[in-house]
Amino acid sequence: MRRDEIPTPALLLDLARFERNLERMAAHVRRAGKHLRPHAKTHKCPEIARRQVAAGALGVACAKLGEAEVMARAGIRGLLITTEIVPPAGLARLVRLLGEAPETLVVVDHPENARELGRAAAAGGVVANVLVDVDVGNRRTGVAPGASTVELAREVAAHRSLRLRGLQGYAGQCAHVVGWEARRAASRAAMASLMETRGLLEAAGLPVEIVAGGSTGTYDIDVELPGLTELQSGSYCVMDLDYRRIGGRSGDALTDFEMALTVVTTVISVPAADRAVVDAGFKSFATDRPFPPEAVERPGIEYGWAGDEHGRLTLRDPDRPVRLGERIEFFPPHCDPTINLYDRVWAVRGSEVEGVWEITARGRSD
Amino acid sequence: MRRDEIPTPALLLDLARFERNLERMAAHVRRAGKHLRPHAKTHKCPEIARRQVAAGALGVACAKLGEAEVMARAGIRGLLITTEIVPPAGLARLVRLLGEAPETLVVVDHPENARELGRAAAAGGVVANVLVDVDVGNRRTGVAPGASTVELAREVAAHRSLRLRGLQGYAGQCAHVVGWEARRAASRAAMASLMETRGLLEAAGLPVEIVAGGSTGTYDIDVELPGLTELQSGSYCVMDLDYRRIGGRSGDALTDFEMALTVVTTVISVPAADRAVVDAGFKSFATDRPFPPEAVERPGIEYGWAGDEHGRLTLRDPDRPVRLGERIEFFPPHCDPTINLYDRVWAVRGSEVEGVWEITARGRSD
Numbered sequence: 001m002r003r004d005e006i007p008t009p010a011l012l013l014d015l016a017r018f019e020r021n022l023e024r025m026a027a028h029v030r031r032a033g034k035h036l037r038p039h040a041k042t043h044k045c046p047e048i049a050r051r052q053v054a055a056g057a058l059g060v061a062c063a064k065l066g067e068a069e070v071m072a073r074a075g076i077r078g079l080l081i082t083t084e085i086v087p088p089a090g091l092a093r094l095v096r097l098l099g100e101a102p103e104t105l106v107v108v109d110h111p112e113n114a115r116e117l118g119r120a121a122a123a124g125g126v127v128a129n130v131l132v133d134v135d136v137g138n139r140r141t142g143v144a145p146g147a148s149t150v151e152l153a154r155e156v157a158a159h160r161s162l163r164l165r166g167l168q169g170y171a172g173q174c175a176h177v178v179g180w181e182a183r184r185a186a187s188r189a190a191m192a193s194l195m196e197t198r199g200l201l202e203a204a205g206l207p208v209e210i211v212a213g214g215s216t217g218t219y220d221i222d223v224e225l226p227g228l229t230e231l232q233s234g235s236y237c238v239m240d241l242d243y244r245r246i247g248g249r250s251g252d253a254l255t256d257f258e259m260a261l262t263v264v265t266t267v268i269s270v271p272a273a274d275r276a277v278v279d280a281g282f283k284s285f286a287t288d289r290p291f292p293p294e295a296v297e298r299p300g301i302e303y304g305w306a307g308d309e310h311g312r313l314t315l316r317d318p319d320r321p322v323r324l325g326e327r328i329e330f331f332p333p334h335c336d337p338t339i340n341l342y343d344r345v346w347a348v349r350g351s352e353v354e355g356v357w358e359i360t361a362r363g364r365s366d
Numbered sequence: 367m368r369r370d371e372i373p374t375p376a377l378l379l380d381l382a383r384f385e386r387n388l389e390r391m392a393a394h395v396r397r398a399g400k401h402l403r404p405h406a407k408t409h410k411c412p413e414i415a416r417r418q419v420a421a422g423a424l425g426v427a428c429a430k431l432g433e434a435e436v437m438a439r440a441g442i443r444g445l446l447i448t449t450e451i452v453p454p455a456g457l458a459r460l461v462r463l464l465g466e467a468p469e470t471l472v473v474v475d476h477p478e479n480a481r482e483l484g485r486a487a488a489a490g491g492v493v494a495n496v497l498v499d500v501d502v503g504n505r506r507t508g509v510a511p512g513a514s515t516v517e518l519a520r521e522v523a524a525h526r527s528l529r530l531r532g533l534q535g536y537a538g539q540c541a542h543v544v545g546w547e548a549r550r551a552a553s554r555a556a557m558a559s560l561m562e563t564r565g566l567l568e569a570a571g572l573p574v575e576i577v578a579g580g581s582t583g584t585y586d587i588d589v590e591l592p593g594l595t596e597l598q599s600g601s602y603c604v605m606d607l608d609y610r611r612i613g614g615r616s617g618d619a620l621t622d623f624e625m626a627l628t629v630v631t632t633v634i635s636v637p638a639a640d641r642a643v644v645d646a647g648f649k650s651f652a653t654d655r656p657f658p659p660e661a662v663e664r665p666g667i668e669y670g671w672a673g674d675e676h677g678r679l680t681l682r683d684p685d686r687p688v689r690l691g692e693r694i695e696f697f698p699p700h701c702d703p704t705i706n707l708y709d710r711v712w713a714v715r716g717s718e719v720e721g722v723w724e725i726t727a728r729g730r731s732d
Contacts (some may be wrong), residue, residue, distance in 0.1 A: 005455065007432075007453070007455060007456070007732040008453070008732060009731050009732065012731070035717060041674060062647070064675060064677045066373075076448070081635065083645070083675060083676070084634045084635055085635070086392060086632055086634045086691045087373070087374070087632050087690075087691060089371065090373070095727060098387055109635055109637070110635065110636065110690060112690055113690065136635060139637075139641070139644055139678065140635070140643055140672050140673065140676050140678060141637070142635075142636040142637070143637070144637075148495060153573070172673060174485060189445065197523065215381065228475075230657075256625075263593075266452055267452070267454050268449065268450045268451075268452045268507065269450055269475055269506070269507040269508075270476065271475070271505075271507070271508070271509070275505070277448065277506055277507055279430070279731070280731065282649065282652060282654045282700075282703040283702075283706050283729075283731045284731050286648060286653070287652070287653050287654040288648045288653040300551050305654065307506065307538060308407060308702050308703055308706075309407065309429045309430060309449060309731055310506050312506060313507065319456070322479055323452060324452060324476055325454075326454045332647075336648075336674050337648040337674055338651055340649045340674075340707070341706070341707075341729060342729060343729050349414065362729075363649075363707060363708060363709050363728075365375050365645070365646065365649050365650050365675055366373040366374060366375065366376070
């Protein structure tokens with residue numbers, strides 16, 4: 001099948017760009033002496049996870065248990081579930097997952113959750129590998145750094161069915177700081193508390209074999225920290241407009257990784273010379289960022305939201321009209337929730353379709 | 367299974383409210399002497415479509431061909447595809463659909479599209495039932511009202527493989543005008559052009575058996591138009607925050623239909639007395655509206671977006687703390703793209719789960 005025969009709207013992955021992104025990140029962490037456990041919440045696609053592991057990743061990080069279940073079933077190992085699992089039914093599912101993939105890491109940020117996890121693991125006859133999730137200023141999940149973390153780490157270490165492996169600290173508030181120097185300053189300030197806390201655990205004789213964190217925005221910043229052992233960056237493999245605009249070490253755009261992900265649309269209405277309508281709206285692009293999709297290599301075209309299933313194009317260049325039935329590709333504002341709208345991604349190389357990969361963990365937020 | 371055992375985040379449909387919504391709309395169109403072909407883009411769920419038809423609907427409207435294919439396969443008849451089908455492969459799929467569900471209605475807004483549709487239908491040995499899609503000020507799809515519409519209607523009527531059935535005019539710009547009188551004025555002004563155009567077609571001896579339009583916002587406004595034959599309202603069956611806030615004939619909230627749709631979440635982190643985190647973010651609620659989800663019957667709780675998989679709750683009432691593992695339901699801002707995030711909806715009656723309905727057309731924007 002050819003790229004221009006794919007029914008629209010559809011999600012496309014440019015394989016050449018994607019492969020270069022995997023190689024660049026792999027070389028980067030190798031040079032830095034760190035590990036990579038890329039976040040599969042970005043793509044939810046076992047085939048992408050397999051290729052990340054083949055490029056040297058330890059495994060993949062998963063935002064949710066449901067995502068991890070899909071990855072484990074697809075044979076991916078080295079999983080880290082980055083969100084706390086709290087409901088009793090969730091803990092029971094986790095115990096089953098640990099039977100299949102015992103090295104899976106989970107996180108806790110509350111002593112009550114640590115006790116419930118310990119009880120569930122003991123009852124299921126498994127040992128859960130645990131990182132303490134530390135709030136490094138993201139104000140989402142995570143226990144306060146310092147003494148509170150040490151106390152929770154002791155609680156974890158006290159359970160025979162739990163094995164304390166280290167810490168997780170995700171500075172989500174730093175990931176999209178615009179400007180590399182400003183982002184570096186923000187991330188260093190945030191991660192300092194995690195590094196200090198690491199020292200406290202070591203001083204208390206508690207194991208800190210793993211310290212996980214980092215984003216695509218801070219992939220070349222957080223590796224400067226001697227105490228960080230692995231990166232969780234996710235978006236680097238496909239990129240999006242939101243990450244491109246944060247800027248790189250040199251330059252206003254983050255170009256270290258290439259824009260590999262597009263949504264292909266069809267022009268279905270041409271009501272006026274300066275206006276056209278494509279077949280992709282809120283159900284084809286995530287809308288959580290304050291800017292719209294961007295037409296690929298079509299500078300005269302501006303996309304505007306026009307409902308669930310439509311985008312309204314403003315045509316700024318009268319010398320380049322669009323015609324009915326024309327196909328136009330767009331870069332999505334935010335990759336993760338956009339990919340989560342699709343059941344499959346079309347892996348393309350130039351004008352040819354090389355594969356169709358199932359986004360098997362799509363919708364698995366449970 | 368009980369409501370409080372459903373793994374979270376999950377989409378719930380309150381059956382008692384949903385059933386009353388169906389009954390109320392059915393009684394309304396009966397009284398008004400109109401037909402109802404409710405928009406299935408809202409729910410994408412064959413079971414809901416079946417119940418709408420059982421309550422008296424002619425069939426369902428579908429935004430896209432892919433949605434219609436799912437509904438036809440589920441045995442739903444009386445389909446209207448409200449968006450133009452342009453790509454040759456799409457026209458070939460439509461011809462196959464017409465073999466199965468020949469009464470299906472399609473729309474055109476361009477003579478080129480009418481010719482391609484005519485050719486495809488002729489080549490496939492089918493006759494396509496066609497409405498001319500008129501732009502009543504929504505500035506999305508649709509041909510200009512008046513002479514342009516008459517001309518396009520003549521083009522349709524000239525094809526032996528096309529059967530002109532009438533007009534569609536969707537005044538999407540009026541659906542969410544706040545205040546019933548203001549909304550009525552806006553809708554009347556917009557739909558006047560459709561009514562005039564209807565007159566022009568009749569004067570030209572062209573058939574106008576069907577004139578379709580209307581939204582949940584204008585469901586009790588557009589039925590005042592003698593020339594409108596059927597309503598396309600979709601959201602009424604489940605409702606959402608965006609429709610509730612537009613106000614009804616009497617009152618600041620549209621309460622004619624009940625809020626039947628919620629997302630149930632679990633509190634997974636309680637970092638501080640005034641803050642908690644639930645397991646639902648951009649991948650569990652559509653974010654296209656400028657306001658967040660609202661906690662059901664929990665006035666002291668404010669939801670804030672906190673990424674793909676998290677919501678950050680601000681707790682305003684110190685007397686009502688939330689506890690780790692507590693389940694909290696939220697009304698979504700916008701029903702259609704929120705439902706499109708889920709593979710199934712849990713149909714609940716009080717504390718019991720009565721069914722689990724597949725959202726079979728989820729993701730079918732093609």
